[in-house]
Amino acid sequence: QETVYAIASGKGGVGKTTTTVNLGTALAQAGERVAIVDADLGMANLAGFVSLSPGSATLHDVLSGEASIEDATYRLAANIVGVPSGNELADYAETEPDGLGEVVETLRDRVDYVLIDVGAGVSHESILPLGLADAVVLVATPEPAAVQDVSRTIELVDRVDGEVAGLLVTRTHPSGDVPPETIAEKLGVAELGAIPEDRAVRASVYAGTPLVVHAPESDAAVAYRELATTLTGVE
Numbered sequence: 668q669e670t671v672y673a674i675a676s677g678k679g680g681v682g683k684t685t686t687t688v689n690l691g692t693a694l695a696q697a698g699e700r701v702a703i704v705d706a707d708l709g710m711a712n713l714a715g716f717v718s719l720s721p722g723s724a725t726l727h728d729v730l731s732g733e734a735s736i737e738d739a740t741y742r743l744a745a746n747i748v749g750v751p752s753g754n755e756l757a758d759y760a761e762t763e764p765d766g767l768g769e770v771v772e773t774l775r776d777r778v779d780y781v782l783i784d785v786g787a788g789v790s791h792e793s794i795l796p797l798g799l800a801d802a803v804v805l806v807a808t809p810e811p812a813a814v815q816d817v818s819r820t821i822e823l824v825d826r827v828d829g830e831v832a833g834l835l836v837t838r839t840h841p842s843g844d845v846p847p848e849t850i851a852e853k854l855g856v857a858e859l860g861a862i863p864e865d866r867a868v869r870a871s872v873y874a875g876t877p878l879v880v881h882a883p884e885s886d887a888a889v890a891y892r893e894l895a896t897t898l899t900g901v902e
């Protein structure tokens with residue numbers, strides 16, 4: 668039951684990359700084979716979250732026909748590989764996003780879960796992965812505008828005949844926010860969970876280590892492991 672999830676949002680800076688890295692690492696820690704793919708082609712930064720300095724090939728090179736998928740697949744830890752993107756604007760200019768479908772299908776055959784970190788916005792490369800995935804994990808922070816942002820992303824998922832897995836609300840505070848279940852209910856989608864605002868997240872980004880490794884007992888790490896279970900049933 669190989670499964671491909673796209674991690675998507677209307678806005679940037681809501682925790683998509685953090686979610687891709689930590690959901691992926693939590694699944695790997697539970698014994699699943701995982702590939703995480705940086706498909707945020709214009710603002711790629713997944714590599715830094717896992718201290719990966721792609722020696723040579725990146726997803727950009729694969730998409731521009733200059734490297735194979737193998738060349739751009741790097742082992743991150745036990746059970747988990749990463750496919751980084753280049754972070755030079757020049758890489759981006761050469762890229763043909765349509766090749767992403769083949770990349771995803773190749774990885775699907777090799778691992779149990781493929782997680783695609785999708786760029787924000789409404790460009791072709793942000794919409795394409797929504798249809799390549801088996802299901803889309805919608806990510807939003809608990810602001811009043813979240814409902815509108817996410818509903819636009821749901822519309823894009825529909826447009827490419829994709830499926831919504833549900834909503835993950837990130838950076839929640841104990842009080843004062845719109846409750847995640849209220850946002851999910853307004854949108855008519857399942858609530859996948861809430862990741863609390865947690866200083867350990869930033870510390871893990873600075874350390875270049877996934878939070879679930881860097882601070883496994885932190886509140887946000889516990890919440891990411893719960894997300895892994897809610898989404899996939901893996902314990």
Ligand code: ADP
Nearest residue numbers: 679680681682683684685838863864865868869
């Ligand atoms: P996106 O990929 O959607 O642009 P990121 O995953 O890069 O978002 O997260 C943006 C910033 O927010 C990062 O610097 C990260 O440290 C911070 N962040 C994300 N989730 C949390 C959280 N639960 N608690 C505190 N900071 C967070």
Ligand code: MG
Nearest residue numbers: 683684707712
């Ligand atoms: Mg990101």
